[in-house]
Amino acid sequence: MNTQAEAPTAVFDVVKQVFSVVLLVSGIGAFYYFSDIQLLYRVLGLLVIAVVAVGLVMATAVGHDLMAFMKESKQEVRKVVWPTREETVRTTMMVFAMVFVVGLVLWLLDMFLFWGVRYLTGQGA
Numbered sequence: 001m002n003t004q005a006e007a008p009t010a011v012f013d014v015v016k017q018v019f020s021v022v023l024l025v026s027g028i029g030a031f032y033y034f035s036d037i038q039l040l041y042r043v044l045g046l047l048v049i050a051v052v053a054v055g056l057v058m059a060t061a062v063g064h065d066l067m068a069f070m071k072e073s074k075q076e077v078r079k080v081v082w083p084t085r086e087e088t089v090r091t092t093m094m095v096f097a098m099v100f101v102v103g104l105v106l107w108l109l110d111m112f113l114f115w116g117v118r119y120l121t122g123q124g125a
Contacts, residue, residue: 013060020056023049 027049031042057063083091 010061013062016056016060017062020053023056024053027053 027046030049031046034042058067
């Protein structure tokens with residue numbers, strides 16, 4: 001039995017991915033190379049190059065898989081039952097109270113251990 005778990009990546013997809021990375025790196029280089037041009041135009045140019053690079057990546061199989069994953073994630077987020085404001089406030093107050101109680105217990109433990117060590121070493125006399 002000779003089956004593959006993943007479909008082989010097309011050569012054209014790899015070329016698109018490499019070209020998009022080269023395009024993005026070139027855009028960043030051009031942003032700094034043309035430092036005498038106004039910042040607004042350089043930022044707009046870099047944004048256009050970034051959009052083109054992302055568009056190239058999205059045209060590959062990896063991009064299609066990413067878009068499918070994002071759509072499925074959006075559907076799953078809609079299924080989540082979010083807590084009400086009252087539940088959120090109550091839970092937050094419980095967390096604050098527990099942090100205060102644990103802090104108090106640790107402070108008392110530290111104080112008594114420090115007292116015990118001072119007593120045992122003879123520094124508390």
